[in-house]
Structure formats: structure tokens, C-alpha cells
Amino acid sequence: xxxxxxxxxxxxxxxxxxxxxxxxxxxxxxxLADVPFAKVKADPALExxxxxxxxxxxxxxxxxxxFFEHIGRMYNVHIYDKVPQEKLHVxxxxxxxxxxxxxxxxxxxxxxxxxxxxLEVFKEFxxxxxxxxxxxxxxxxxxxxxxxxxxEVEIASSRFTAVSTCQMNGYALFQMN
Numbered sequence: 001x002x003x004x005x006x007x008x009x010x011x012x013x014x015x016x017x018x019x020x021x022x023x024x025x026x027x028x029x030x031x032l033a034d035v036p037f038a039k040v041k042a043d044p045a046l047e048x049x050x051x052x053x054x055x056x057x058x059x060x061x062x063x064x065x066x067f068f069e070h071i072g073r074m075y076n077v078h079i080y081d082k083v084p085q086e087k088l089h090v091x092x093x094x095x096x097x098x099x100x101x102x103x104x105x106x107x108x109x110x111x112x113x114x115x116x117x118x119l120e121v122f123k124e125f126x127x128x129x130x131x132x133x134x135x136x137x138x139x140x141x142x143x144x145x146x147x148x149x150x151x152e153v154e155i156a157s158s159r160f161t162a163v164s165t166c167q168m169n170g171y172a173l174f175q176m177n
Contacts, residue, residue, distance in 0.1 A: 024079045025128050029064075029121045030072020032080060042081035049089045050074070051166035053159060054176035055096030055138075061112035065101045067176045068121045074174070075130060085129065091166050092125070095135035095159035099142055102134045107148035122152040135159035 021031035042048070052074070054067045071092055078088050094102055100111060101118050108116035125132055137158045139146055146155055156162035167173060 022076070022080060024076050025085065026072040026076055026121075026124045026130075029069055029124055030074070030076045032073050032076050034080075042078045042083045044082040044084065044087075046083070047087045047089075048078055048083055049166070049169070049171040050174060051091045051093060051163055051171040052174040052176060053093040053095065053163055055094070055098050055159075056176070057097035058101055058112075061108075062114050062117060064117040064121055065098065067098075068101075068118060068125075070176065071130070072121065072124070075128060089129070089171070091131045091133060091162070091171065093133045093135065093156070093159050093162045093166075094153075095138045097142070099134050099138040099144060102132065102150050102153045103144065104148050104150045107145070116150070119150060122150055126152045133162050135162065 020034070022034060023029070023031050052067075052071055056065075056067065058065055071090070075088065075090055079085060100108070101116075102122075103111060103116060105116045105119060108114075122132060132153045133156045134149060134153050135158055136146075136155045138144075139149070139155060149155060163173060
């Protein structure tokens, strides 16, 4: 009897651990779990305008910057909560030492001695309509050649102007820490 209880307990815990991960729009990044018991959800009737900014340096150059995973999840969760894609506007503003994450593959490889693991998520973000912006001041301060920025990324005059312009146009600010 103890063996049967143990086997059933293992099967239940394995099922909970292996819960299906969902990626409604941004494929391969920003996976989410179904949370059917959630009482607070996004409102599909609202127009969502979100600007996300972050500056944290790349801890492991062989891994995608973890904040891109979080941003992908944030986007996917809104879609999963039935917000129409045309009502979800997301701008990602990258500045400071995080600016190296937006280098094209050749420049990233020259700087970190490995391929840029962020490039695939940039393509998925662009397909979803997520705008990626890097601070021009950070590009200048870190001596990054603007020609070496990934093609999916736009350069702003500064993080300040990118964020303030978004906020003046009704965007909510999310700061990643």
C-alpha cells in the first residue's frame, strides 16, 4: 500500500512540475503557466501601453539577458488574458551596461567571444510588434559603433527622451530591477 501511495504522490508532483508552458504570441521566449484560479487579470477592453526600461549588465554573455524572458512573459500573459494584440503596445528601452545586449552578432562576438544569444528574441519581439530602443547616450558612453546595433533595435537620443515621450503618450513605466 505504501508503494502505491508513493507512486501516486510522485505522479501528481511530476504532473505539477511538468505543467505545460504556453507561448501564445512570442514563441520560444516568455513562457507562462495557465493560472485558472487567478482573480486579477488583464482587461481585454483596455488599450495597454507599456514602456519597460532596464540597464542591468549582462551577467552571462552566453545566455539571453533574463529581462528579455520577463518582457516576453509580460507580453504573452496579456495576450493569454485575451487582450487583443492590436491593443497591446510595448516599448523596451535599454540603457547603460545592458546596451551591449543589442549588438549585432559580429560585434557581440568581438566583445564577448561568443554569438549573441539575444538576437532570436529580438526577431520574435519585432514580429509581435514590440519596439526595442537603445539609449544613444549609452551607445556613445560605451563607445558602441551605432552601425553594430542589431537591425531590430532603434537608437534614441537618450533613455530619458524615449521614456518621457512614451509616458507623455500614455505609456505605463515598468522598471526592471
